[in-house]
Amino acid sequence: MGRYKKDVKYWNKGGYWYYKTRDMSGYMSTGEKNKTKAEAVVAKLRQKNIAGNPNPLFKDYAEPFFDWDRCPHATRLRAEGKHIGERYCKNERKWLVKYVLGSKLGKMHIVDIRRGDLLDFRSGLQAKGVSGNNINSIMKAIKVVFSEAVYREDIPYNPAEKLGLVKTNNREAGIFTELELQKLFANPADSMLWHTPSDYICFLIAAATGMRSSEILALRWRNVHIADKYIHICEAWKDDNHTVAGLPKSYKVRDVIIPQYLALRLTEYYATTQYNAPDDLVVCNDDGSSYTVWYWQKAFKTALYGIGITEEERQARHLKPHSFRHTLNTLMREKGVNPEIIRLMLGWSDVSMQNNYTHFDVARMVKQGEIVDAVFTDQQALPISK
Numbered sequence: 001m002g003r004y005k006k007d008v009k010y011w012n013k014g015g016y017w018y019y020k021t022r023d024m025s026g027y028m029s030t031g032e033k034n035k036t037k038a039e040a041v042v043a044k045l046r047q048k049n050i051a052g053n054p055n056p057l058f059k060d061y062a063e064p065f066f067d068w069d070r071c072p073h074a075t076r077l078r079a080e081g082k083h084i085g086e087r088y089c090k091n092e093r094k095w096l097v098k099y100v101l102g103s104k105l106g107k108m109h110i111v112d113i114r115r116g117d118l119l120d121f122r123s124g125l126q127a128k129g130v131s132g133n134n135i136n137s138i139m140k141a142i143k144v145v146f147s148e149a150v151y152r153e154d155i156p157y158n159p160a161e162k163l164g165l166v167k168t169n170n171r172e173a174g175i176f177t178e179l180e181l182q183k184l185f186a187n188p189a190d191s192m193l194w195h196t197p198s199d200y201i202c203f204l205i206a207a208a209t210g211m212r213s214s215e216i217l218a219l220r221w222r223n224v225h226i227a228d229k230y231i232h233i234c235e236a237w238k239d240d241n242h243t244v245a246g247l248p249k250s251y252k253v254r255d256v257i258i259p260q261y262l263a264l265r266l267t268e269y270y271a272t273t274q275y276n277a278p279d280d281l282v283v284c285n286d287d288g289s290s291y292t293v294w295y296w297q298k299a300f301k302t303a304l305y306g307i308g309i310t311e312e313e314r315q316a317r318h319l320k321p322h323s324f325r326h327t328l329n330t331l332m333r334e335k336g337v338n339p340e341i342i343r344l345m346l347g348w349s350d351v352s353m354q355n356n357y358t359h360f361d362v363a364r365m366v367k368q369g370e371i372v373d374a375v376f377t378d379q380q381a382l383p384i385s386k
Helices: 035-047 058-062 072-079 086-100 115-127 132-151 178-185 197-209 260-272 293-306 311-317 323-334 339-346 351-355 367-376
Strands: 008-013 016-021 230-233 254-257
Touching (some): 058 086, 058 132, 072 132, 115 132, 323 367
Antiparallel strands (some): 008 016
16 A cells, blocks of 8 residues: 655745645745644635645736736725725826836746745846836836735745845935025016016915925816915826826825915915916916926926036936025025924825824914915015016
């Protein structure tokens, strides 16, 4: 009588239980330290026919990910009422398609992939000269695939779970001086700086409120309450063509103070623009359409050149439209504004801030308006002209 052969063999190494079926050439981790739990993991996998064959290639398993209509991760989150954007999926998918699906990693079987394989893949990207930021984005997309696979119990453990970020040479956006802000915004009729009144009001809103570009360019008059001195931020563009609007980046609506100086300029601008219906964009082209990202950048660089900041200086100081947001943050911190109030006003996601949201009302945040107004009080307000 022949000796009975077990369907599954188990092996303990380093405190973790590994398993091997008759169809497998080597042992694989269950991710469990307890043998009973390890056996339960393998039983579930075998029921789904994943533990042995077929063992899909990573490229085949990952192929539908971040395709808006086919992605199992996005589909699940939408079904659960959680936030995931189509633009986010589009950006993540490009990393998979360009760097992962056709790679050596993509040709490996998904349950065979170890953390070392991911580290080798990452090192290969570095050797090819891929930037640190791009590598981190690529690895982030890979992590989502593995996390979803574990969540669905398609694989026993996540080899990407403890992977850290590679070092990058990121530089924060530079900030403007108060004198530079005065030069930019004290005279809205200065044709050397601003091609249209819309250009002027666009960047004054950025400087005075710290709103993001996607929020400003999607802002409509129905959400601008000049008399009550606040802007209700509830929309932002979610695609590069500015055709799809959704919640702001933090997925939280918020109100920001309209300082007196900005209120004056908005009132004048409202009276002169032909696009002032509730659903009209506040910042728009001559035909009422939204600015493109290219035009936004061009108007910004033109204005800086007009006050004497050359392109070389702009790059050296890392000045960009986002610098208005950083500048407002710096000004408020220097004036002693509560950091939690700053996070609330600028829309930064923070658990403690979300928990304490109701403790800060508009009256207690009015200091932002006072700080912004102080930048311009030494300059005489001049009317906007077409």
